Amino acid sequence: MIFVTGGAGFIGANFVLDWLGATDEPVVNLDKLTYAGNLQNLSTLQGDARHVFAHGDMGDSALVARLLAEHRPRAVVNFAAESHVDRSIHGPEDFVQTNVIGTFRLLEAVRAYWSSCSADEQRSFRFLHVSTDEVYGSLAADDPAFTEDNKYEPNSPYSASKAASDHLVRAWHHTYGLPVLTTNCSNNYGPFHFPEKLIPLMIVNAIAGKPLPVYGDGMQVRDWLYVKDHCSAIRRVLEAGRIGETYNVGGWNEKPNIEIVKTVCALLDELRPRTDGKRYAEQITYVTDRPGHDRRYAIDARKLERELGWKPAETFDTGIRKTVEWYLAHEDWVRNVQSGAYRDWVSKQYGGA
Ligand code: NAD
Ligand code: DAU
Numbered sequence: 001m002i003f004v005t006g007g008a009g010f011i012g013a014n015f016v017l018d019w020l021g022a023t024d025e026p027v028v029n030l031d032k033l034t035y036a037g038n039l040q041n042l043s044t045l046q047g048d049a050r051h052v053f054a055h056g057d058m059g060d061s062a063l064v065a066r067l068l069a070e071h072r073p074r075a076v077v078n079f080a081a082e083s084h085v086d087r088s089i090h091g092p093e094d095f096v097q098t099n100v101i102g103t104f105r106l107l108e109a110v111r112a113y114w115s116s117c118s119a120d121e122q123r124s125f126r127f128l129h130v131s132t133d134e135v136y137g138s139l140a141a142d143d144p145a146f147t148e149d150n151k152y153e154p155n156s157p158y159s160a161s162k163a164a165s166d167h168l169v170r171a172w173h174h175t176y177g178l179p180v181l182t183t184n185c186s187n188n189y190g191p192f193h194f195p196e197k198l199i200p201l202m203i204v205n206a207i208a209g210k211p212l213p214v215y216g217d218g219m220q221v222r223d224w225l226y227v228k229d230h231c232s233a234i235r236r237v238l239e240a241g242r243i244g245e246t247y248n249v250g251g252w253n254e255k256p257n258i259e260i261v262k263t264v265c266a267l268l269d270e271l272r273p274r275t276d277g278k279r280y281a282e283q284i285t286y287v288t289d290r291p292g293h294d295r296r297y298a299i300d301a302r303k304l305e306r307e308l309g310w311k312p313a314e315t316f317d318t319g320i321r322k323t324v325e326w327y328l329a330h331e332d333w334v335r336n337v338q339s340g341a342y343r344d345w346v347s348k349q350y351g352g353a
Helices: 010-023 037-044 061-069 087-088 093-115 119-124 156-178 198-209 227-240 257-271 304-308 316-329 331-339 341-350
Strands: 002-005 027-031 050-057 075-078 126-132 178-185 187-189 212-214 222-225 245-250 254-256 282-289
Touching: 002 010, 002 061, 010 027, 010 037, 010 087, 027 061, 027 257, 037 050, 050 119, 061 093, 075 093, 087 093, 087 156, 093 156, 093 254, 119 331, 126 156, 126 227, 156 178, 156 282, 156 341, 178 227, 187 316, 198 212, 198 257, 198 316, 198 331, 212 257, 222 227, 222 316, 227 245, 227 304, 245 304, 257 316, 257 331, 316 331, 331 341
Parallel strands: 002 027, 002 075, 027 050, 075 126, 126 178, 178 245, 187 222, 212 282
Antiparallel strands: 222 254
16 A cells, blocks of 8 residues: 555645555555645545545654554555745744654654665655755846756745655665655646635636735746646556656746736636626736745656656646636536535544644
8 A cells, every 4th residue: 555645735645545546555544734724625535545644744753653663555645735935934933843853753763664674665665755946046038947957946935845755755764774766846736726826816816706816916937737747647657667866857838927828818718708798807806926936847857758658648728628627617616616615514523632
């Protein structure tokens, strides 16, 4: 079996669903259920014995040690993190606590478990750390896309904390021999994306008749990857990645933010036209820029394609249409997330957690 952290969040939940769709190998899913963790994302797995959910913190060394000893996974995939750049600007401490200290404690618990394994188990074991392209900093308009050799130049508290976690993972390999893999992925989008991030925020605000807040001039560039393609990349790296290596993951879909917002508006005009006959783009509102806003990210994913044969299955056109359709078909999910109803359920279920 494999052990996943943060598997009730956006990418983690997509990964757990994707994994159990592709294989019968069970998953132990450790998630703290912060505001971003939502068990409703995994409701289709209710009663499925292949999914074992554990509520808790990856920084709780005793809990992680107990779970590893009990389930004896052959791999750990680490999604758990604080992930929103704007929140990191308002309150960086949680990001240091979770992304740096949490990853450190997880690495130590995994190292102790791995050291207790047989020589064969140690050889086949993997610790896969899921990271971000933001660790490489910001690109100028004509710079080449980030390769795995770019130096780390994180600019936000979020990206600095992720960069620190990447360095810890690297050091645990070089110093202790832990068999690690790291993936650095570009911006994901798709089902279960928390509506504080650009694409889901624009969809839910648009249909609620609210302003669509575009930071600064809207010409910042992000490189978008459909979340299920990220999941298939992680599966492939886990299967065949070279120990100690990092792999950049991206979809070759660089777009300025304003183009993304206009695309979402056009799809909504087609799929759910405004009742007053106006266009959703009329709701676009330029607002104050994010402090220290990185201008451009772009991922060169050729190493992953060359060495492991991975390529994304979705184009941006197919992925964004599926995403808008998913949000229109899951307004109950959006309502629950916005009302905090799922958190009420969690405190009922887990006694005030
Ligand atoms: P998310 O915020 O949607 O989910 C994070 C999950 O981690 C939540 O379920 C939360 O409850 C859980 N969590 C937080 N702290 C925890 C802790 N101490 N112990 C256990 N669980 C904890 O994040 P996401 O967008 O799904 O991102 C997942 C990972 O992928 C992160 O490491 C992020 O840095 C990375 N990443 C995200 C993107 C993106 O576009 N979203 C792109 C590249 C990399
Ligand atoms: O690049 C990978 C990263 O992508 C991940 O590591 C992060 O976890 C993930 O949150 C994401 O970070 P971004 O900051 O790029 O994503 P976000 O959706 O917050 O913003 C995307 C772009 O849109 C960014 O340039 C800021 C802009 N934006 C965002 C919001 C929420 C707006 O213009 N208006 C908004 O309201």
